Amino acid sequence: MIEAIFTYQFLQNAFITGLIIGIIAPLLGAFIVVRRLSLIADALSHVTLSGIAASLLLSKSFVLFSGLNPLWLGMTFSVIGSLFIERLRTIYKHYQELAIPIILSGGIGIGVIFISLADGFNTDLFSYLFGSVSAVSRSDLWLILGIAIVVVTIVVLLYKELFLLSFDEEFGKASGLSTKALHLLFMVMVALVIAASMRIVGILLVSSLMTLPVAAAMRVSTGFKQTIFFSILFGELAVIIGLFSAFYLDLAPGGTIVLSSILILLMAIAFKKWLTMRK
Amino acid sequence: MTASNVIEVKGVHYRYDRESVLSDINLTVPKGAFLGVVGPNGSGKSTLLKVILGLLKPREGTVTLFGEVQSKFKDWERIGYVSQKANAFNTGFPATVYEVVASGLTKKTGMFRFIGKKGRPQVERAIRAVSMEAFMDRNIGELSGGQQQRVFIARAIVSEPDVLILDEPTVGVDTQNVQTFYDMLDQLNKDLGITLMLVTHDIGTITSKVTHVACLNKSMHFHGSAADFEQVKGQELTEFYGHDVHMLHHNHDHDHGNEGVR
Numbered sequence: 053m054i055e056a057i058f059t060y061q062f063l064q065n066a067f068i069t070g071l072i073i074g075i076i077a078p079l080l081g082a083f084i085v086v087r088r089l090s091l092i093a094d095a096l097s098h099v100t101l102s103g104i105a106a107s108l109l110l111s112k113s114f115v116l117f118s119g120l121n122p123l124w125l126g127m128t129f130s131v132i133g134s135l136f137i138e139r140l141r142t143i144y145k146h147y148q149e150l151a152i153p154i155i156l157s158g159g160i161g162i163g164v165i166f167i168s169l170a171d172g173f174n175t176d177l178f179s180y181l182f183g184s185v186s187a188v189s190r191s192d193l194w195l196i197l198g199i200a201i202v203v204v205t206i207v208v209l210l211y212k213e214l215f216l217l218s219f220d221e222e223f224g225k226a227s228g229l230s231t232k233a234l235h236l237l238f239m240v241m242v243a244l245v246i247a248a249s250m251r252i253v254g255i256l257l258v259s260s261l262m263t264l265p266v267a268a269a270m271r272v273s274t275g276f277k278q279t280i281f282f283s284i285l286f287g288e289l290a291v292i293i294g295l296f297s298a299f300y301l302d303l304a305p306g307g308t309i310v311l312s313s314i315l316i317l318l319m320a321i322a323f324k325k326w327l328t329m330r331k
Numbered sequence: 332m333t334a335s336n337v338i339e340v341k342g343v344h345y346r347y348d349r350e351s352v353l354s355d356i357n358l359t360v361p362k363g364a365f366l367g368v369v370g371p372n373g374s375g376k377s378t379l380l381k382v383i384l385g386l387l388k389p390r391e392g393t394v395t396l397f398g399e400v401q402s403k404f405k406d407w408e409r410i411g412y413v414s415q416k417a418n419a420f421n422t423g424f425p426a427t428v429y430e431v432v433a434s435g436l437t438k439k440t441g442m443f444r445f446i447g448k449k450g451r452p453q454v455e456r457a458i459r460a461v462s463m464e465a466f467m468d469r470n471i472g473e474l475s476g477g478q479q480q481r482v483f484i485a486r487a488i489v490s491e492p493d494v495l496i497l498d499e500p501t502v503g504v505d506t507q508n509v510q511t512f513y514d515m516l517d518q519l520n521k522d523l524g525i526t527l528m529l530v531t532h533d534i535g536t537i538t539s540k541v542t543h544v545a546c547l548n549k550s551m552h553f554h555g556s557a558a559d560f561e562q563v564k565g566q567e568l569t570e571f572y573g574h575d576v577h578m579l580h581h582n583h584d585h586d587h588g589n590e591g592v593r
Contacts, residue, residue: 212437226384227438228407274470275427
């Protein structure tokens with residue numbers, strides 16, 4: 053594959069994109085997991101699906117939109133979805149998790165309607181659902197790189213605020229932090245990262261790249277910064293192993309990346325067990 | 332309005348839905364004081380703190396902080412807060428004691444700036460002030476309830492606030508450590524000159540430590556110096572709880588888990 057990467061542009065696209073999302077998905081994932089929002093990532097990825105489906109339908113029905121990158125609409129839907137979730141979470145104060153099934157099923161529902169309107173599944177859609185090594189275009193790569201730069205910059209600059217929001221929202225509020233605005237910004241970033249990651253891992257498996265590396269990192273690290281570091285390390289490892297095996301075995305990378313993450317997770321759990329037994 | 336008062340509450344009313352929780356509350360906390368706010372469960376103590384901290388908006392009345400109306404007040408780093416919920420936080424959170432205490436510098440450091448090495452001496456000093464230096468690099472979830480509470484106090488004092496507000500800080504701390512905990516508060520008050528406002532339903536321990544007392548049960552029943560309180564104590568408390576105080580102490584242990592938001 054190393055040789056092939058230098059030869060084929062589509063492989064370069066897939067590999068570089070993979071490395072980028074291997075950083076941003078676990079980076080935000082660390083905050084998502086400790087804030088117990090893992091399922092929200094799942095709900096948002098399904099909303100992204102409806103955006104992708106809408107875009108595929110548009111480009112099929114109107115010549116004007118034929119060149120439209122589905123990522124744009126996917127991103128837009130995902131961001132709107134994140135705002136809806138926040139709205140629902142304030143309406144159902146005591147049943148905040150209700151927002152998840154509402155948004156998740158709504159996302160799939162709209163997606164399915166668009167898909168049937170566009171006369172069913174095609175290979176394009178398949179690659180969005182489960183990821184693809186060959187379907188990542190240069191324009192995808194640039195868009196994803198742009199998202200990554202924005203997200204990493206914001207997380208670095210607002211690290212201490214995001215930490216406080218995640219660890220103790222009330223204390224944050226009491227020390228004058230505008231937690232509402234910060235949370236909204238965070239949700240929008242999550243929506244963007246989901247839209248970016250789905251090109252490689254696929255809509256159905258996006259949340260796994262945000263949660264599994266973090267779950268593994270939490271077994272072996274002390275402190276939050278270390279957790280983020282190991283999450284990104286494990287995320288990258290899973291992406292690299294996953295992409296290589298997907299390429300050689302001709303499989304959808306979503307599956308191989310998730311299985312690699314689970315393997316890493318099991319190894320981290322076993323390692324921790326071994327450590328405690330040795331003590 | 333005098334500058335020597337750290338907190339002034341005037342004519343505050345607050346209700347949850349239809350139930351009145353605070354009615355016509357007046358309270359002043361002079362600089363350097365150690366005020367104990369006491370009252371039974373559901374008496375509105377925590378609500379009053381949240382109103383002071385701006386977490387809840389009262390229907391009527393004003394709160395003045397350091398001589399400035401609350402809505403205009405910006406120096407929130409001057410007020411340290413240790414919430415009751417500190418006992419119920421996500422204990423699985425992968426953060427070290429150092430990281431938790433450093434997060435207390437967030438507001439003081441300012442947006443887009445890093446706490447970094449510059450904050451290190453301050454963070455270490457705060458951790459030493461609560462004698463937790465041996466646990467600096469341990470995850471917060473590995474500590475006992477009492478140790479965690481010390482860490483939360485270190486987080487509240489790391490920004491060197493002028494006043495520290497504590498909501499039932501000894502809930503979840505075992506009885507042996509409650510005494511050392513109060514001694515530590517005493518030190519913060521006397522040695523560092525931090526004004527303290529402590530909310531508790533534990534009247535027994537508190538009256539010997541504080542300089543001022545406020546008795547709250549939806550309205551203010553007593554507000555004055557600890558010496559004055561000693562004289563009216565028996566009468567006030569009976570009025571308050573509706574039964575003998577010793578009975579209250581007897582039941583006390585069972586009450587711990589029941590203390591709700593109010």
